[in-house]
Amino acid sequence: MDQKSISKAVIRRLPRYYRYLGELMEEGVERISSNELSEKMRVTASQIRQDLNNFGGFGQQGYGYNVPYLYTEIGKILGLDKTHHMIIIGAGNLGQALANYVKFEKRGFKIVGIFDVNPVLKGISIRGNQIRMMDELPEFLKEQEVQIAALTLPKGNAAETADFLVQHGIKAIWNFAHLDLDVPEDVIVENVHLSESLMRLSYNLNCYVTEHQKNED
Amino acid sequence: MDQKSISKAVIRRLPRYYRYLGELMEEGVERISSNELSEKMRVTASQIRQDLNNFGGFGQQGYGYNVPYLYTEIGKILGLDKTHHMIIIGAGNLGQALANYVKFEKRGFKIVGIFDVNPVLKGISIRGNQIRMMDELPEFLKEQEVQIAALTLPKGNAAETADFLVQHGIKAIWNFAHLDLDVPEDVIVENVHLSESLMRLSYNLNCYVTEHQKNED
Numbered sequence: 001m002d003q004k005s006i007s008k009a010v011i012r013r014l015p016r017y018y019r020y021l022g023e024l025m026e027e028g029v030e031r032i033s034s035n036e037l038s039e040k041m042r043v044t045a046s047q048i049r050q051d052l053n054n055f056g057g058f059g060q061q062g063y064g065y066n067v068p069y070l071y072t073e074i075g076k077i078l079g080l081d082k083t084h085h086m087i088i089i090g091a092g093n094l095g096q097a098l099a100n101y102v103k104f105e106k107r108g109f110k111i112v113g114i115f116d117v118n119p120v121l122k123g124i125s126i127r128g129n130q131i132r133m134m135d136e137l138p139e140f141l142k143e144q145e146v147q148i149a150a151l152t153l154p155k156g157n158a159a160e161t162a163d164f165l166v167q168h169g170i171k172a173i174w175n176f177a178h179l180d181l182d183v184p185e186d187v188i189v190e191n192v193h194l195s196e197s198l199m200r201l202s203y204n205l206n207c208y209v210t211e212h213q214k215n216e217d
Numbered sequence: 218m219d220q221k222s223i224s225k226a227v228i229r230r231l232p233r234y235y236r237y238l239g240e241l242m243e244e245g246v247e248r249i250s251s252n253e254l255s256e257k258m259r260v261t262a263s264q265i266r267q268d269l270n271n272f273g274g275f276g277q278q279g280y281g282y283n284v285p286y287l288y289t290e291i292g293k294i295l296g297l298d299k300t301h302h303m304i305i306i307g308a309g310n311l312g313q314a315l316a317n318y319v320k321f322e323k324r325g326f327k328i329v330g331i332f333d334v335n336p337v338l339k340g341i342s343i344r345g346n347q348i349r350m351m352d353e354l355p356e357f358l359k360e361q362e363v364q365i366a367a368l369t370l371p372k373g374n375a376a377e378t379a380d381f382l383v384q385h386g387i388k389a390i391w392n393f394a395h396l397d398l399d400v401p402e403d404v405i406v407e408n409v410h411l412s413e414s415l416m417r418l419s420y421n422l423n424c425y426v427t428e429h430q431k432n433e434d
Contacts, residue, residue, distance in 0.1 A: 011420055015413035019395065042397075078416045079423030093317055097310030101411070103395075109415060147422060172422045174415060178236065178320075180259075190418035192411065194318070196232035198326060198391060199295045201407035203228055205364060205389045206296030 006054050013051055014074060016041065021071040033064035083108045085145055086174075089161055090152035091116035091124075091131045094176060098150055099126040112144055117157075141168040150174040151181075223271050230268055231291060233258065238288040250281035300325045302362055303391075306378055307369035308333035308341075308348045311393060315367055316343040329361055334374075358385040367391040368398075 020041050024032060038045035052058050055077055058070050075081055086104075088095045091114050098104070099114055114131045116122075121131045132140065140146075149170045151158055158177030165173065172188040175181055181189050237258050241249060255262035269275050272294055275287050292298055303321075305312045308331050315321070316331055331348045333339075338348045349357065366387045368375055375394030382390065389405040392398055398406050 011417055014420065015410070015416040018416065019413070077420065077423075079419040080416065082423070084419060084422070093310050093314030097314055098411075100310055103412060104415065107412070107416070109419070148418065172418055174418055188418060188421045190414055190421070192409065192414050193232070194315075194409065195320060195324070196236070197407055197409050198321065199232040199235065199297065199324070200228055201365065201389055201391055201405060202296040202301060202326070203231065203294065204405045204407070205301070206294075206299070 010051050010054055013043075014078060017048075017051070018071065018074045018078060018080075021067055021074065024067045025071055029067050031064050031066050037065065080107050083110055084147045085110055085112045086148040086150060087111070087113040087115065087137075087140075087146050088150045088152060089115050089134075089137075089165070090150075090154075090176075091118070091121050091126075092152060095150070095152040096126055098152065099129060102127075109148070112146060113140055115140075137164075138168060141170075146170060148172045148174060150176065152176045155179050227268050227271055230260075231295060234265075234268070235288065235291045235295060235297075238284055238291065241284045242288055246284050248281050248283050254282065297324050300327055301364045302327055302329045303365040303367060304328070304330040304332065304354075304357075304363050305367045305369060306332050306351075306354075306382070307367075307371075307393075308335070308338050308343075309369060312367070312369040313343055315369065316346060319344075326365070329363060330357055332357075354381075355385060358387075363387060365389045365391060367393065369393045372396050 020037070034045040034048045038048055041048070052065075052070075055073070058065060058073060072081075086109050088098055088111060091099075095114060095116070099111055104111070111127070111129055114126060114129050115134050115137055116131055117134050119133065122133055124131045147170075149165050149172070151162065151173055153161060153176075155178050158175070158179055159181065162173055162175075162181045162183060166183055166187055171186065173181060173183065173190075175189050175191045176194070178193055178195055180191075183189060237254070251262040251265045255265055258265070269282075269287075272290070275282060275290060289298075303326050305316055305328060308316075312331060312333070316328055321328070328344070328346055331343060331346050332351050332354055333348055334351050336350065339350055341348045364387075366382050366389070368379065368390055370378060370393075372395050375392070375396055376398065379390055379392075379398045379400060383400055383404055388403065390398060390400065390407070392406050392408045393411070395410055395412055397408075400406060
């Protein structure tokens with residue numbers, strides 16, 4: 001199976017399948033037809049079949065999908081059957097929020113370190129991780145295996161810090177800083193640009209108001 | 218201009234144009250060709266022209282784009298020329314992080330209230346806003362004009378709270394809770410699902426590792 005050929009749109013949808021299947025498991029549902037899943041998720045049944053066919057199908061004619069099996073398989077595709085060690089760079093509110101999400105750890109993302117430059121934060125413990133100073137990072141990365149770094153820094157320091165992380169072997173950056181990182185091809189960047197999300201909301205709100213006013217004219 | 222017909226992909230890219238143009242302004246750049254902008258943003262020049270043509274173009278043959286003009290116009294399209302009042306529901310780390318983002322206010326998103334159910338948080342001031350208790354919300358929404366509610370709550374309370382907000386006239390929800398909200402058609406929801414973002418990162422990391430190992434075999 002060549003995962004490289006799978007479209008970004010499918011990958012964008014996979015975690016949502018995983019979430020719905022997880023909810024079905026919690027409700028004790030053992031099997032579901034693509035029509036029922038379609039109704040629940042508000043995507044067409046043919047979309048669901050197409051998406052899952054990318055990974056070999058999983059469904060059986062006349063039976064539908066086995067929920068725990070499909071949940072486990074999608075989890076594997078997403079790499080959730082492995083443990084990933086993650087560090088957080090920037091222990092402000094956002095960094096602390098990430099460090100406090102218990103759910104990440106349940107899914108195999110284990111936070112092994114939190115770093116900041118602000119000496120006031122040094123030694124504060126967040127779910128068992130004491131905030132370390134940035135100058136401890138090189139030594140830390142030599143001793144620990146870390147796959148993912150979450151960047152929750154101001155924009156001004158983010159580019160330099162990303163370079164530093166890449167030089168020290170980090171292969172995946174979860175970037176919350178409001179800029180595009182310039183990294184080598186083999187480094188994965190997943191951006192969460194909150195300002196841009198808010199602007200899209202504002203765009204849509206604006207459109208609706210305009211349309212609505214037009215209708216009232 | 219019928220903004221309704223503009224594709225989601227274009228809208229997804231607009232805030233990024235706005236960000237790059239803002240950076241050019243800070244650097245004092247007055248005008249830029251689509252080729253230069255293309256190189257900077259790493260999208261093709263024809264993509265840029267196509268995207269901006271959705272809104273009437275803005276460029277002049279042989280001149281390129283006037284940076285401050287284009288910045289202002291895209292800002293208007295995104296609704297950033299208006300002030301939006303926003304409340305935050307959930308004053309945990311994430312809610313506090315949002316409340317502390319100075320940039321949102323610069324772009325016209327003014328946080329007018331922060332609400333939580335935890336009495337320990339009551340009265341704590343975040344950038345001039347004292348955290349209020351949820352039972353004060355109905356009265357607050359009668360007195361204040363609020364366009365946007367950011368939901369930074371645990372999943373368990375989010376659906377009910379969203380219903381309540383919609384009943385009280387909120388037309389736009391910035392949803393950080395890890396579920397899909399069921400709201401009337403005229404209510405806009407913009408989701409930030411952090412877990413799903415992290416899973417996409419994990420998927421890509423996993424793919425890379427697999428590919429890489431294959432190449433080494």
